[in-house]
Amino acid sequence: MQKVTSTPADDSACGWYHLSGPRQPRPAHSGMKKARWTIIGAGYTGLAAARQMALNFPDEEIVLVEAQEVGFGTAGRNAGFAIDLPHDIGAEDYIGDLETARSTLKLNLLGQSVLRDIVQSNRIDCAMRASGKYQAAVTRRGLAVLDAYRRGLDKLGQPYEIIEGDSLPEHIGTAFYKRALYTPGTILVQPSALVKGLADSLPENVTLFERTPITEVEYGEKIVLGHANGRITTDKLVLANNAFGMRFGFLGRTMLPVFLYASLTRPLTKDEQAALGGKSFWGVIPADPFGSTVRRTHDNRILIRNSFSFNPDGRPKQHNLGRMAKRHRVSFERRFPKLPNVGFDYTWSGSLALSQNHQGFFGQLAPGVYGALCCNGLGITRGTVTGTLLADWIAGKRSDLIDFLLSSSGPNKAPPEPFLSLGVNATLWWGQRKAGLES
Incomplete structure (x- = not known):
């Protein structure tokens, strides 16, 4: 018997979740159930796998199990860049x-295409826009990163545009940055709304159980998934739960649960929108990986996302939120001095599954x-495409992209504790310190 010693338990203040449309969660599982196919995790990977499995096996039930409520967990907490x-x-x-x-x-x-088709065919209201992204820099080190990426x-052979600092206010309403590299192919979304819509448009032969954290697994000819209120016995199991896959007995010490923090302002007034200027909808990622991601959203809010912590159990630390909100305030005021009285409505954390x-x-x-595990911070596109292709591979299909994924060496082993935490925390501290004004 494999005990699952840690289950998802995210903080309650995710702005994307609270601002997305309400939905009726599917009931939690209780009692005994038998299934041929069971998928753990209803984020981008699990939802994509369940959808494609249902299409590949139309006469069979696909069981999808989510520990929390769909849209509340990791998939609904990122910055919304596909x-x-x-x-x-x-x-x-x-x-x-x-x-x-x-x-x-x-x-x-392919991941973008799959998402776009689902959103359009099911009319999912998730503010999806093919707006591109600005990768912006303010320090000499950041400018060197832009030059290398160019x-x-x-x-x-990919298109881009270099935008100098004096022209950037016309685009993003701030003169903070010295230069940006604009690439047109990124799609921006409201992530929690997208995940909710993906769940509510699953094929009829998918049975989704929410609020059902699995606490033990017995592997054998049949796989038995246990939780507080019942058991699911399945022939085949698909893990699509990123770093929590380690809790199911696989890939130990390979995935690092690193948390990022975000704050979302109240909506800007008409006067504040006029003072800000620039385009009405945009996204900025930092040249330095430890810098700030910034967005102006479809409902005229500003998102600031930065600051990291390493939480080995994959669960957030509530006491970090106040400290991170103060950092976000500093980052916001550096970039938007024209908006002195705009407060934050929400501050939250969200995890990444990273490998060395x-x-x-x-x-x-x-x-x-x-x-299909460990998206390394690219869950929207990578999770969607790997979930889809894993379902195809299980069904016996092959392609160049499936072969490419199968050829990967996979995530490598990290050192044991306490060396792991010491090393990761030192790396995060030093990276954030070096980022300087980019944060």
């Missing part, structure tokens, strides 16, 4: 091996157990 381009922070030009970058680009574009994009070698897992974990 990014097309590869961004290998381990490579000098952020592109690295050209063939790998081309395959990664194809994966991301060279990488040239090598990959920036690789995820795709394939078979054990007899009858499969996984």
Whole structure:
């Protein structure tokens, strides 16, 4: 018997969740159930896998189990960037091996296409817009990153525009940055609204159980998933729960649950919108990986996302929120001095599953157990495409992209505790310190 020693328990203040449309959660599971296919985790990966499994096996029931409420967890807490381009922070030009970058680009574009088709065909109201993104820099170090990435994009043959600082207020309403690299292929969304819509438009042969955290697993000819109110006995199990996959007995010490923090302002008044200027909807990612992500949303709020913590159990620490909100206030005031009285309505945390070698897992974990895990901070596109392709692979389909994913070395082992926490915390502290004004 494998005890699941930690289950998701996110903080309650996610702005995306509270501002997205209400929905009726599906009932929690209780009693005994038998299934051929069971998927754990109703984020982007699990929802995509469930949808594609239902299409591949139309006469069979697909069971999807979510520990919390759909849209409340990790998938609904990110910054809402569905990014097309590869961004290998381990490579000098952020592109690295050209063939790998081309395959990664194809994966991301497929993920975008899958999402776009589902949103359009089901009329999901998630403020999806193909608005591109600005990668912006203010320090010398950040400018060097932009220059390196520009060279990488040239090598990959992808379009971009360099926008100098004096022109940036026309785009994003702030003169804070010295330069930005604009790439047109990113799609921006309201992430919690998107996840809710994906769940509510699943095929009829998908049975979704919410608020059902699995607390124990017995592996054998049949796999038995236990929780407080019952058991699910399944022939095949798909893990789509990122770092929590380690709690199910696989890939131990390979995924690092790193938390990022975000704050969302109240809506800007008409006068504040006029004072800000720029476009009505945009997204900025930092040149420095430890800098601030910034968005102006469809409902005229400003999002600030920065600051990291390493939480080995995959659960947030409530006491961090107040401290992070103060950091967000400093970052906001640096960028938007024209908006002196705009307060935050929400501050929350959200986790990333990161690996030291920036690789995820795709394939078979054990007899009858499969996984698509460790999105390395690109869950919207990467989770969607890996969930979809894993369902195809399980159904016996093959493609160049499936072969590319199967060829990955997977996430590598991290050191044991206490060395792991010491090393990760030191890296996060030093990275945030070096980011300086980029944060």
